[in-house]
Amino acid sequence: MRKSDLFILYLGTLSGLLLLSLVDAGNRSHLATQQLAETRREVRALELTDLSLFTEARYTRHLSQSDRHTPFQDHPLALEHFPSGSLVAPPTLLRSGR
Amino acid sequence: MLLNPAILALSIVSFVVACMMLLATGFGLQVVRHWDIGSGSELQLTMERRTYLISTLVAFSFMAELVALLLFIYNAEQISSQFVGAMCATGVLNVDPYGWPTLYLKIAIFFSGAVWLTLNHVDNKARDYPLVRVKYGLLLLILPLVIAELVLQTRYFLGMDPDIITSCCGSLFTPEGQGVAAELSGVEPGTAMLLLTVSGAAALLTGGWYLFQRKSGIAFAVTSLTTFLIALLAIVSCVALYIYEHPHHHCPFCILKEGHDFMGYYLYIPLFIATAMALGAGAIAPLRNITSLKEIIPAESRQLIGVSMLFMLLFYLVAAYAILGSNLTMVEVWW
Amino acid sequence: MKAFIRKQRYLIDFTLSSLLRRPGKNLGLLVVYSLIVFLLASVMLFTHALRSEARLVLADSPEIILQRMVAGRHDLIPGSYLEKMGRIRGVIGKHGRLWGYFYDPAVQANYTLMVPRDRQLAEDEAVIGAAIARTRGVSRGDFLTFRSTDGNAYSFRVSAILASDSELVSADLILVSEQRFRTFFGIPEGYYTDLVLNVRNPKELRKVAEKLTLRLPDTRPILRDEILRTYDAIFNWRQGIVFVLLTGTILAFVIFAWDKASGLSAEERREIGILKAIGWETSDVIRMKFWEGAIISLSAFLLGYLTAYGHVFYANAGLFEPVLKGWSVLYPEFRLTPFIDGLQLATLFFFTVFPYTVATIVPIWRAAITDPDTVMR
Incomplete structure (x- = not known):
């Protein structure tokens, strides 16, 4: 077998795996529809608004509900020190430079 | 401005392509002025060698622009959910006045790239570089398009504001x-x-x-x-x-x-x-x-x-x- | 056409042999390259999957939430506001919502206490999220005791644990009865945390919100659209930050690639010199070098992407978890549903293969124009 054949075989395998990953993704998201529907039902029933990803502080727990327009969240001069808080995008008003 | 990887990638591509085209056009100017296939001077030799670099650079730039065109449209399609009123790429292109011109320029660059690559291909097949002046002269015309695209696209992305209600x-x-x-x-x-x-x-x-x-x-x-x-x-x-x-x-x-x-x-x-x-x-x-x-x-x-x-x-x-x-x-x- | 393919195959043969002659150097490059693709791809797949899931799941959250603001802060809203706002066209239902936070010193975590509307709970009963059950080590039938604001201790019997499938939204929830909620937090009858308005036609949402701000000037309406866009923007922003940070890595890699491509060893120079002496043209050498780049780039791209896929969707992004968790004690355990599209792949390609190729063009050309006699002498 020539080297180029081996190479094509190798590249073919990898590309095949890439396609397989796409198929797997489609397949798994299809399988997850049930679970997602369950979660959606819970969101609707309990009237949830946020993901419970960042539970460290009250204003990161419910990002869409917290009053991010106030300068300090906990007390005057309470500088933000929670890791997830620092990764949240600043309000658009600040970024657009007025 | 929206900081999203696809937008970042598009901006980087436009910037790099503009730099490469600037380099290529600078060289093109030299060729248009001094090219003389019959001469054996040092300058001519350097230029002949450099044509390889320039064709590679330009060919690569056009390839990148082609993929960028697809990515541009695909991205516009994807981020339409982030704008009030946008349901597909149309709304996203409408977000500010630079959206549509950017798209048109990208298409124009794609077509001029196709023309240039054909000329280059034909020229490389001939023994005596008959089209070298035409080719590099054409680059002078394409460069403004590329620069304009970089500027417009940057303004377009900078002007993107999720609060804008688009149509x-x-x-x-x-x-x-x-x-x-x-x-x-x-x-x-x-x-x-x-x-x-x-x-x-x-x-x-x-x-x-x-x-x-x-x-x-x-x-x-x-x-x-x-x-x-x-x-x-x-x-x-x-x-x-x-x-x-x-x-x-x-x-x-x-x-x-x-x-x-x-x-x-x-x-x-x-x-x-x-x-x-x-x-x-x-x-x-x-x-x-x-x-x-x-x-x-x-x-x-x-x-x-x-x-x-x-x-x-x-x-x-x-x-x-x-x-x-x-x-x-x-x-x-x-x- | 056939001749063209034959030529390319010989070129690949040759390039592979030439690459294998320097296994250490090229393998090193491949490993570093794949690692960079892996990092970027992991971040990308992870955030995209999370964003898609958030968009899908939160699409069923309440249409409008009305908060009362006092001195710029979210405050309790009197139930009388439900009448005060009057009839608004398009609103098909409105009611108060009760929820709040409770800091549990035992595990140093914040819980979200909530009064559910879809079930009736006895006064001492509580339904808890799976992350709480895990962290506190409780199961059905056990008791949880919390000290309330008035200094009394209240016991809750855990009557159920929320399904761990939905942990992404319910990890830190404690559902309690309304009666117990009010006594526990000392919230008087007739007051709510916020109000929920149901609107059937999404096109009327903005109109309704406008009317609300006019009739109840001390309130702030939050639309479902805003919730969805908040999460879209958050994940985009995070991804963007990580990418900007990783740009440094990419730049370092580009310099590395440039250096590797331009610092040809004497042996490689001789190889090119000999090739040109036996009749290869400059364009042939460029083509060979192009294949070299393509072989490495494609391998690295595919390997990096595939390992990232495994990492994110089969190993639950184990490497990121500490970073993403931040300081939260209660972190949901969830298995991400893969959402991948061409945009992800194309962007990834642009972030990795494009800079590498740009960095190597000039060095390749430099190598290709070498004069045979200067190297071989």
Whole structure:
């Protein structure tokens, strides 16, 4: 077998795996529809608004509900020190430079 | 401004391509002024060596721009959910006044790139670099496009503000509205289809004529370009409606969505390839009287035109499939 | 066409042999390259999957939430506001919502206490999220005791644990009865945390919100659209930050690639010299070098992407978890549903293969124009 054949075989395998990953993704998201529907039902029933990803502080727990327009969240001069808080995008008003 | 990886990638690509094109054009200027194939001077030798670098750079730039064009549209389609009022790429392009011009420039760069690459390909086949001045002169014309694209695209991305309420395709592409989009949608589907058939037939005829008679390569390029424009018109005014199965939805971008089986890509990609090749063939057609290209150009043109016609046929087949396979029947209304 | 393919195959043969002659150097490059693709791809797949899931799941959250603001802060809203706002066209239902936070010193975590509307709970009963059950080590039938604001201790019997499938939204929830909620937090009857308005037609949402701000000037409406866009923007922003940070890595890699491509060893120079002496043209050498780049780039791209896919969707992004968790004690355990599209792949390609190729063009050309006699002498 020539080297180029081996190479094509190798590249073919990898590309095949890439396609397989796409198929797997489609397949798994299809399988997850049930679970997602369950979660959606819970969101609707309990009237949830946020993901419970960042539970460290009250204003990161419910990002869409917290009053991010106030300068300090906990007390005057309470500088933000929670890791997830620092990764949240600043309000658009600040970024657009007025 | 939106900080999203695709936008970051697009900006980087435009910037790098602009730098590379600047370099290439700087060199092109030198070539246009000092090139002398008969000379054995040091300068000429350096320039001959450098042509390799420049062709590689430019070819690579155009490849990158081609992928960037696809990414640009795909990205616009994806981020439409982040704007109030946007439902597809139309809304996102409408977010600020630089959206549409950026798209047009990207398309223009794609086509000029196709022309340049064809010239380069032909030139490399000949022994004595007969087109070197034409080639590098052309770069001088393409550079402003690339720079303008970089500037417009940057302004476009910077001006993107999720708070802007943009208008969606439904309000832009309506016959009752104003502007080019409305004019396009206002064209009677019957007229559009008639024009499309006529121009397509003309393109195929001139192409066939060339394949047998080796004449009128330019005519083929012109008819193909016309077909390209008419095809875009026909998509907006008629073909899209059949894909949506909705008699009043004229958007040229929603057909790219998954919900419509990505039909848009099957329509646009063959159309763009066919037009690009036709333009390439048209660009080299007038050069066949140059001695060293006498043999090369007819062979190349035949290949280009043949492939171009194949892709054009493919486009027509896809369009026909879209219309005939649709559940929308407008026989009484339009025909 | 056949001749063209044959030529390319010989070129690949040759390039592979030439690459294998320097295994250490090229393998090193491949590993570093794949690692960079892996990092970027992991971040991308992870955030995209999370964003898609958030968009899908939160699409069912309440249409409008009305908060009362006092001195710029979210405050309790009197139930009388429900009447005060009057009838608004398009609103098909409105009611108060009760929820709040409770800091549990035992595990140093914040819980979200909530009064559910879809079930009736006894006064001492509580339904808890799976992350709480895990962290506190309780199961059905156990008791949880919390000290309330008035200094009394209240016991809750855990009557159920929320399904761990939905942990992404319910990890830190404690559902309690309304009665117990009010006594526990000392919230008087007739007051709510916020109000929920149901609107059937999404096109009327903005109009309704406008009317609300006019009739109840001390309130702030939050639309479902805003919730969805908040999460879209958050994940985009995070991804963007990580990418900007990783740009440094990419730049370092680009310099590395440039250096590797331009610092040809004497042996490699001789190889090119010999090739040119036996009749290869400059363009052939460029083509060979192009294949070299393509072989490495494609391998690295595919390997990096595939390992990232495994990492994110089969190993639950184990490497990121500490970073993403931040300081939260209660972190949901969830298995991400893969959402991948061409945009992700194309962007990834542009972030990795494009800079590498740009960096190597000039060095490749430098190598290709070498004069045979200067190297071989």
